Amino acid sequence: MSRRGRRGVLSAPGGRAVSSSRDVRRGRRMVGLVALAAAVGVLAGCTGVAPPAPSGSPEPSAAPTPPTPTPPPDPLAGMTLEQRVGQLFMVGTPASGAAPVSLYAVRTLQVGGVFLSGRSAAGSAATAAVVAAFTDLVAGGAAAGLPLFVATDQEGGQVQVLSGPGFDRIPSALVQGGWDAARLRAEAQRWGVELAMSGVNMNLAPVVDLVPSAAAAKQNPPIGGFDRELGTDPATIVRQADAFRGGMTAAGVIPVLKHFPGLGEVTANTDTSAGVVDATTTASSASVGVFRSEIEAGAPVVMMSTAIYQQLDPGQPAAFSSRIVTGLLRGELGFDGLVVSDDLSAARQVAAWSPADRAILALRAGVDIVLVSTDPSIVGAMIAAVVAEAEADPAFAATVDAAARRVVESKAAWLG
Numbered sequence: 518m519s520r521r522g523r524r525g526v527l528s529a530p531g532g533r534a535v536s537s538s539r540d541v542r543r544g545r546r547m548v549g550l551v552a553l554a555a556a557v558g559v560l561a562g563c564t565g566v567a568p569p570a571p572s573g574s575p576e577p578s579a580a581p582t583p584p585t586p587t588p589p590p591d592p593l594a595g596m597t598l599e600q601r602v603g604q605l606f607m608v609g610t611p612a613s614g615a616a617p618v619s620l621y622a623v624r625t626l627q628v629g630g631v632f633l634s635g636r637s638a639a640g641s642a643a644t645a646a647v648v649a650a651f652t653d654l655v656a657g658g659a660a661a662g663l664p665l666f667v668a669t670d671q672e673g674g675q676v677q678v679l680s681g682p683g684f685d686r687i688p689s690a691l692v693q694g695g696w697d698a699a700r701l702r703a704e705a706q707r708w709g710v711e712l713a714m715s716g717v718n719m720n721l722a723p724v725v726d727l728v729p730s731a732a733a734a735k736q737n738p739p740i741g742g743f744d745r746e747l748g749t750d751p752a753t754i755v756r757q758a759d760a761f762r763g764g765m766t767a768a769g770v771i772p773v774l775k776h777f778p779g780l781g782e783v784t785a786n787t788d789t790s791a792g793v794v795d796a797t798t799t800a801s802s803a804s805v806g807v808f809r810s811e812i813e814a815g816a817p818v819v820m821m822s823t824a825i826y827q828q829l830d831p832g833q834p835a836a837f838s839s840r841i842v843t844g845l846l847r848g849e850l851g852f853d854g855l856v857v858s859d860d861l862s863a864a865r866q867v868a869a870w871s872p873a874d875r876a877i878l879a880l881r882a883g884v885d886i887v888l889v890s891t892d893p894s895i896v897g898a899m900i901a902a903v904v905a906e907a908e909a910d911p912a913f914a915a916t917v918d919a920a921a922r923r924v925v926e927s928k929a930a931w932l933g
Contacts, residue, residue: 524642528635529660548779591927593918600661601921602626602903607857609664609890612637612678613854615650619893623651624659626900629924630666632890633678633717641683648716660715663925664888666933668719671712677744683921684711690724694747698760712770718932721820722760723747725754725811727804728781739776739786751803755810757815762816771931775820776859777846778835779804786825787834787859787866799828800845809850817927819846820857821884823866833878834866842883848922855885855927863891863900873902885920 593601595611607630612618633653637828638646649666653660669678673690685710693701711722724745728734736742747757756920758774767770781804785793798804808819829845830838836858846852861867861875870878876887876899889896907914 544724549609551631574774575780576659588597591922592929593775593922596661596921598904598907598914599900599916600627602900602907603660604629604919604921604924605903606876606896606900607629607632607886607888607890608893608896609634609862609888609933610651610880610893611635612644612648612669613639615647615695616893620650620654622629622656622893622896623665624657626897627660627837629660629663629928630668630719630886631742632665632721632888633669634890635678637679638681640681641679641711643681644679644683644715644717652716664718664928666719666771666928666932667717668711668721669717670722671708671720672722672724672745673715674745676745679712679715679717683715689744690747691744693761693920694713695756698756699758701757702764703765703774705761706767707764708764709768709770713768717770719818720765721773721775722765723758723774724776725758725770725774725805725807726776726779726781727751727754733781736784737781739780739788741781741785742786745933751807751810754807755814757813758807759814762814764809766788769931772836772926773816773818773820774808774816775858776824777808777819778802778822778826778829779808780824780839783824788864791865793866794827795824796827798826800849801886805845805850812850812852812854814911816852816854817931819852820859820888821846821879823859823861823864834863836867836884837875837878837882839882855923856883858884860888862889862893862895875899877906877913878901880916885923900922902912 600677603626608619608622608628609632613634619631621809623631633647652665655665670676671679671687672688672690673687673693674832677687680686684710711718711799724747726740726746728737728741728746728749734746740746744777747754762772777796782797785792787793821842824835825831825834826841830840835841842856846856862881864888867875872895879887879904880903886898889899907917
C-alpha cells in the first residue's frame with residue numbers, strides 16, 4: 518500500500534513519485550490542447566488554408582510581377598513605301614505566257630499579286646512554267662521577297678481560264694448547284710489540287726450572286742447569262758458555296774467570294790457597259806444575307822462589284838464606296854479578311870475615272886487589293902499615284918499601311 522509523502526505528491530513503493538489528481542487533470546488538458554493544435558494543422562493542410570502566422574513573423578512576400586509580353590514584330594518593318602504599295606496590286610498576264618509588262622510590274626514596281634487571264638488550253642505543266650517566271654523573281658528580291666498571290670478564274674462552264682492536260686473540264690456553277698454538297702466539296706478539292714500543282718494559290722470563285730429566279734437570269738448578263746449562279750435561292754447558294762470553298766481550302770487554294778454586294782439584280786455587264794445600276798439592293802436584302810452567311814462561315818476574301826447601288830450609295834461604284842466597303846461589308850457584316858476589287862483596268866463601268874483615281878478611290882474606300890487584270894499597262898500610273906498620295910496625306914498613308922498589313926499577314930497565314 519502506498520503512503521503519503523510530501524504534500525500533493527504520493528510516493529509509490531520504492532520512492533517513485535505519483536502526480537496528484539489535479540496534476541493529472543492539468544496534464545490531460547495539455548494533451549488535449551496539443552491534439553487540437555495538431556488537428557488544426559492537418560485541417561489547414563487539407564483545405565489549403567495556412568494557420569495564422571506567429572506574432573511578429575514577416576509578411577509573406579508578394580508574387581513576382583509577370584514580365585511584360587513582347588509585342589509581335591510589325592510585318593511591315595523594313596518595307597519601303599513603294600514595297601507596301603506594291604502589295605496592294607494584282608496585275609494580269611495572259612495565262613498562255615508571262616507578259617513583259619507584267620514581269621516588269623513584279624520585278625520593278627514590287628507588285629505582290631498576279632492574275633492569269635484569258636484562256637489557256639496548254640495544260641498544267643505549261644501553266645506552272647508561266648507562274649514560275651513570276652515567282653522566280655521573288656527569289657531575286659522582287660515584291661519585298663514575299664510570296665505572290667497567284668490567282669485565276671476557275672469557276673467552271675464558260676468561265677474556266679485553265680484547261681488541257683492536268684485540268685478537269687469543270688461544269689458550270691448552275692450544274693454544280695444541283696449536286697449533293699459532299700460531291701461538290703470532293704470535286705472542288707480535286708480542282709483545287711490541280712490549281713495548286715500548277716502554282717495557282719487563289720481562285721476567284723465561288724460566285725455567290727443571287728439571281729432571284731430562272732426567268733430573271735435571262736435578263737442578267739454578267740451572272741445568269743453565263744450560268745454562273747449556284748442557284749436562285751439563298752439556302753442553295755450558301756450550302757453549295759460552303760462546299761466549293763471547303764474543297765478549295767482543303768487543297769490549299771484561297772477561295773474568293775464575288776461580287777459584293779451582289780450582281781444578281783443588274784441588267785448589264787460592268788465589264789462591257791457603263792452606268793450599270795442596281796436600284797433594289799439594300800443592306801437587308803437576301804443577296805447581302807448570302808454574303809453574311811459565308812462571312813460568318815469563315816470566307817477569307819471578298820471581291821467588290823463595280824456596279825452602282827442606288828439604295829446603298831448612289832454616287833459611285835461599290836468598289837469606290839466607303840459606305841459599302843467599310844460601312845456595310847466590314848462594319849455591319851463584320852468582315853475582317855481581304856477585300857479585292859473587280860477589274861479596274863479596262864471595265865467600261867469605271868472608264869470615266871482616271872487610272873490614278875480608280876486606285877486611290879478603291880483603297881480609300883477600304884479595298885486591300887486592286888485588280889488590274891485586262892490591261893496591266895496602267896498599273897505603273899496607278900502605283901505612282903498611290904505613292905504620291907500617301908506621301909502627301911498621312912491619313913491615306915495609314916490606310917495604305919493597314920491594307921498592306923492585312924495582305925502581308927494573309928500571305929503569312931496561307932502561303933507561309
